Amino acid sequence: MCNYCDPSTGQPLQKVKEASYFFRMSKYHERLVEHIEANPGFIRPENQWNFILTRLKGDKLRDLSISRTTFSHGVPVPEGFEQNHVMYVWFDALTNYLTGVDALGACNEDGPRNEPLRKLWPADLHIIGKDILWFHTVIWPCILMSAEIPLPKCVFAHGFVNDKEGKKMSKSVGNTVDPHDVLDMFEVDSFRWYLCREAPYGGELAFSEENMREMHNADLVKTLGNLVQRVTKLCGAKGYCDGVIPDVPPPETPVLDFEKVRGEYTVEMEKYALEGGANVAMQACRDVNGYLTEEEPWKKKGDEFTEYRKIVVRATLEAVYAVAHLLLPFIPRGASDIFDKLNTEPRSLRALDPGLRNLAVGTKVDVGDILYAVNQSEEEKKLGKAQTSKNKKASYEEAQRLKKERKAREVAASKAAQGKGAAADQPEFTKIDIRVGQITKVWNHPEADKLFCEEIDVGEDSGHRQIASGLREHYTLEEMQDRKVLVVCNLKAAKIVGFSSNGMVLAAKVGSSPYKRLFTYSSASLCADTTWLYF
Numbered sequence: 001m002c003n004y005c006d007p008s009t010g011q012p013l014q015k016v017k018e019a020s021y022f023f024r025m026s027k028y029h030e031r032l033v034e035h036i037e038a039n040p041g042f043i044r045p046e047n048q049w050n051f052i053l054t055r056l057k058g059d060k061l062r063d064l065s066i067s068r069t070t071f072s073h074g075v076p077v078p079e080g081f082e083q084n085h086v087m088y089v090w091f092d093a094l095t096n097y098l099t100g101v102d103a104l105g106a107c108n109e110d111g112p113r114n115e116p117l118r119k120l121w122p123a124d125l126h127i128i129g130k131d132i133l134w135f136h137t138v139i140w141p142c143i144l145m146s147a148e149i150p151l152p153k154c155v156f157a158h159g160f161v162n163d164k165e166g167k168k169m170s171k172s173v174g175n176t177v178d179p180h181d182v183l184d185m186f187e188v189d190s191f192r193w194y195l196c197r198e199a200p201y202g203g204e205l206a207f208s209e210e211n212m213r214e215m216h217n218a219d220l221v222k223t224l225g226n227l228v229q230r231v232t233k234l235c236g237a238k239g240y241c242d243g244v245i246p247d248v249p250p251p252e253t254p255v256l257d258f259e260k261v262r263g264e265y266t267v268e269m270e271k272y273a274l275e276g277g278a279n280v281a282m283q284a285c286r287d288v289n290g291y292l293t294e295e296e297p298w299k300k301k302g303d304e305f306t307e308y309r310k311i312v313v314r315a316t317l318e319a320v321y322a323v324a325h326l327l328l329p330f331i332p333r334g335a336s337d338i339f340d341k342l343n344t345e346p347r348s349l350r351a352l353d354p355g356l357r358n359l360a361v362g363t364k365v366d367v368g369d370i371l372y373a374v375n376q377s378e379e380e381k382k383l384g385k386a387q388t389s390k391n392k393k394a395s396y397e398e399a400q401r402l403k404k405e406r407k408a409r410e411v412a413a414s415k416a417a418q419g420k421g422a423a424a425d426q427p428e429f430t431k432i433d434i435r436v437g438q439i440t441k442v443w444n445h446p447e448a449d450k451l452f453c454e455e456i457d458v459g460e461d462s463g464h465r466q467i468a469s470g471l472r473e474h475y476t477l478e479e480m481q482d483r484k485v486l487v488v489c490n491l492k493a494a495k496i497v498g499f500s501s502n503g504m505v506l507a508a509k510v511g512s513s514p515y516k517r518l519f520t521y522s523s524a525s526l527c528a529d530t531t532w533l534y535f
Helices: 025-038 046-058 089-094 103-107 130-146 179-185 188-198 209-236 258-270 274-295 303-327 332-341 378-390 396-418
Strands: 126-129 155-158 434-444 452-457 465-469 484-488 494-496 499-501 507-509 516-518
Touching: 025 046, 025 130, 046 130, 046 434, 089 130, 126 130, 130 155, 179 188, 179 209, 188 209, 188 274, 188 332, 209 274, 209 303, 209 332, 258 274, 258 303, 274 303, 303 332, 378 396, 465 499
Parallel strands: 126 155
Antiparallel strands: 434 452, 434 484, 452 465, 494 499, 507 516
16 A cells, blocks of 8 residues: 555545444454464465465454445345444455355254265365455454354465566556457467466466467477377378287386376476476476487388387377376366377376376277467468468578567567657666655565565556565565665566566665665655656
């Protein structure tokens, strides 16, 4: 919060006074802290667990106003209370998690039990947006504790899908993306794969149609699709396997250490790190592709290499079948097509033979259609048609040139926007947009030991900026929280160790000291004030 304004809309807060019933939330402060400390997996990711626990230890819970009298729309308070009160929307809304599964009946030892629904509460996993974390990890648990109802086992807070520059999507800004429009250009598998693999664990996603197209073509077309098409065609080619799974021994060197791959995948998925699980699965695809390319069975001609060719093809098919199980949660259509091509149903991940002998000898293998087609932008389609009329030979270099030109146009447009209105003889340094910002949230980067991740209010209507800064060796989390800092606001968004950073916090070394210090200025500065620096 900055200058008593709503952080999302910028609208000034209003001070009101009205009669209200209160929930004695303060009574459960110590019990809640003990529960969170005793259950590190209760709030995920870890940085959110740290954030809630730090806030609770720094500020005792107060009683919560749970009714309103200044308006009548809403759910009335229960019988026996003054009927001019309606329930505070969040207090009422949270209880729907219970009524939807008849949890009160399922958990009540003295009353009737609804056995089919009993297993649904407490929830194993509750997925929410990070902006409503407090309601679901503090207010909601206190309500459940007051009624002696079990708490959810885990609450996972996901980040936001922002625009390609890392800014929060907003209708007023005009940077929203309609998923229906996206699905007109991409199939569902591509959309799912991009959202799961591009977003860091519990972090933000800077949505980019160009990035999704590149990921679709690189992962689903060139890596997975090419692998499946090559090996199924080889299986049916003359001198190979006659289109069925051959009865041959496994290769001396396994295609994959599937036991290890399955273990790494399971670790990521069990902590809900979809990005990590997707990366393990795609790396396995690359490894299988590498095996087939390195063995080159098509170069081993003659009857003396017949068994060798069959061994390589079956080993590759077996690996493809196993890896398809890893891909199934992300691209269900494509993974199901692989099972159909191999005419073998999927099974439990734990039931797969780590030695990669899961396909029955004699099972027919179908080539069928390609898994995924190359996705082109409208510009690439137009250029492709013009190119075809002149020269049918596709050029990798041409595709790279187009990519560089597009990047150059984006950079030029960004520079033009940054320098708009500047005089021709204006010094470059004075074009930097430096503003006062207040750090509203700070946490340790989960993968980089020297980085903080911060949300900083610089007074923009689009909301707070996310910025990474290498200050962990110089400041503590407590020293950074709520601090006013100088922020360079007109830098292009950059991904730093998986975190989308949209700006830079100014700091410098003083004299011969090895420590970086943040710039200081008048404490009266307000968020969004332009700041002059003197050297």
